[in-house]
Amino acid sequence: MQNLSISSYIRFISLTENIVSMPDQYPFSLDAVKNLKELELHPKVTFLVGENGTGKSTLLEAVAVAFGFNAEGGTRNFNFASRETHSCLNQYIKLTKGPFRPRDGFFFRAESFYNVATNIDDLDNIPAFSPPLKYSYGGVSLHEMSHGESFFAVFLNRFSGNGLYILDEPEAALSPNRQMAMISRMHQLANQNSQFIIATHSPIIMAYPDAFIYKVDEGYKRVEYQETEHYQVTRTFLNDPERMLNILMNED
16 A cells, blocks of 8 residues: 655654653643554645544644744744743654655644734834735735635635645634635645645535545544534534424424
């Protein structure tokens, strides 16, 4: 069987051995951490899916920081912290890298995207800082766009290919149409030697076909798209919303 990960920027994610004495402490008690052995990544797109609280975001943050990204997001050149809240997990993450280094990269996390946008504005207000960073994001301050428009502006303008893109719940502010447009943009970038690692709850985004999907709960299980709870629940609801609403609201 061909090893697809040989062309990946990150081929495998694993843990160092010196956490065995701390299995009950956060973040090592999280399912995404305590059950991590050696996770093979797809050279194009890897999805982490699962219920809230399993530790997907914590793991992505640790991978991003271990690779050199700022904990709150942005490129590897960003160096700011509005609040030191990231875990120590990055110190225990082992990244097995491929033979090539990405020319571009971005750690996108929905929960701290406001802080990234603010930092861009702050840097652009420094007279000696030229050209303004906003030109890399569409030419307009991200704060002057709607939440969803600013998310998509990053994907469309800042992501330039030959890059490693780590995305935590990128669908958070995107309409269904924008989520479908994101699939198109991901495909363009994947065909330009880019690799994505994405934690998502979106049954639209995780439909991207050239990908690994890992279900995270009491372990990591590779699943097909139609096997995900996100697909099954959404399909059941949309096939008969009236019946599902009656069940949810306990009506006869």
